Amino acid sequence: MGGETTGSGGAWFRARIDHFLYSGEKKHVVAGIAIFGAIFGVPWYLMTRALSHAQDLEPSDYVSVDI
Numbered sequence: 001m002g003g004e005t006t007g008s009g010g011a012w013f014r015a016r017i018d019h020f021l022y023s024g025e026k027k028h029v030v031a032g033i034a035i036f037g038a039i040f041g042v043p044w045y046l047m048t049r050a051l052s053h054a055q056d057l058e059p060s061d062y063v064s065v066d067i
Contacts (some may be wrong), residue, residue: 020028 020031
């Protein structure tokens with residue numbers, strides 16, 4: 001019947017991924033750019049936010065050594 005796989009379901013998934021990667025359709029390109037931006041943008045944003053917060057602190061605020 002239609003839609004049933006006889007071996008592994010991975011072949012269908014691989015075909016869909018190849019279609020999205022190599023089709024060049026505008027919506028696929030935009031989705032790829034969004035995914036790429038999220039993968040690199042979120043850590044960059046969190047890192048710069050933490051660095052700006054660290055610059056506002058005095059060295060004695062974040063280095064605490066009790067002897």
